[in-house]
Amino acid sequence: MKVLKLLLLPYMAAVIGAAFLWPEPAKGFIGESSRIVFFHVPCAWASTLAFIVAAVYSAAFLWKGKPWYDDIAAAAVRIGLLFGVLTLITGSLFARVMWGSWWNWDPRESSYLLLVFLYSAYLFLRAAVEDPERRPRIAAAYALFAAVLMPFLTFVAPRVTASLHPQTVINPQGKILMDTPTRAVFFGAMAGFSALFFWLLSIDARAARLRRTGENLHRD
């Protein structure tokens, strides 16, 4: 595991280098702006993955009652929000170059901003419940309820109205519209960002466990 973590650094460096040097910029985009796909989409994917992990561990907490699962769920939301904010920033940079404005209220931009609000609310809710026995249950219930309604925000709402956003990997044609170098770097970045998420998750969850243990000792 330690070796994998050490390998992640040169791997990410290679992915970033390849993102700027290997594929040709995509047609129909201004300048080099299409290269944002190697950072923006993997950030969005890592963020979505984090929220799915949060839902899975929230369900596991409600089923088994192990506080460690709640630590993982809360950490996943925190890391997911980090990647979510990075998705918004990279999307905004692209919007400035392509559409002339940092923010366009495009349905996909807006729905992603709301997704960030939705999971920020999870952290507000945790902070507002003072009872440490009740807090993980309430947080888990909210995380699962949010997971049930999340597809309406990320998949349905952006498709009900017209969007400026370029076609996503999940498109009506059901095809990945990329040449071979772009596809290689894109999926390499997706794998790298996923690994980075799991690494950050393990650090944050262990830190949360230490904090919880400290609080329990302090209470006793």
Place this chain on the structure above:
Amino acid sequence: MSALARAWAVCAKDATQELRRKVAMVAVFFFAATALTLVSFAIGPFGLPAADRPALEAALLWIILFFAAATGLPRAFVAEEEAGTGLALRKTVPAVVVLAGKSLFNFVLFLAMALITIPGFLILLDWKVNSPLAIAATMLAGGYGLAVVSTFLSALVARAGQRNVLFVLIAFPLILPLLLTAISATIVATAGDFPTTPLRVLLAYDGAATCGAYMLAGVAWED
């Protein structure tokens, strides 16, 4: 006593309590009336270009309905905790039944508010609706989703600090897909067509929210 009868009893209890206190219900209707007056005073029936009217009117109508509802719907479980009756209710009635009863009351409250707001909207803004049936279907589907999600979230925040602020914070991002779809449906209905696609989305949202809320009701409300 069947679960349905008990849910009805919870709904009737809430209605009796709210009718007796009046404060919460008056606040909801007063908010809707104030917002409606403000909107009609600011833009009036002729203050908008004809081409922009359907979209702006639909958005304004749902903004009024949502914020008026947000003053009353979160009270479902919060009122039990404030009155000190939460524990008794938890010990005597299963959470799913309480959620059903309170959702029903909130749904009726929303429909009553819509029944007062929509005629006001028609008169004060000279709102032209070419498909009243489609508007009614949108109100039913949108109001149901709003009631279920608000009632469930009310159970979550009932024993948290800063309940009212917290409710708006956690409800807004969850309810927004419903509001956006309801606005789309209202625009289509205003034009005289039946909003099949937005209504299908609304019904799917209602179904997902109902399943999620009923599966998690026990976790949110019971100790």
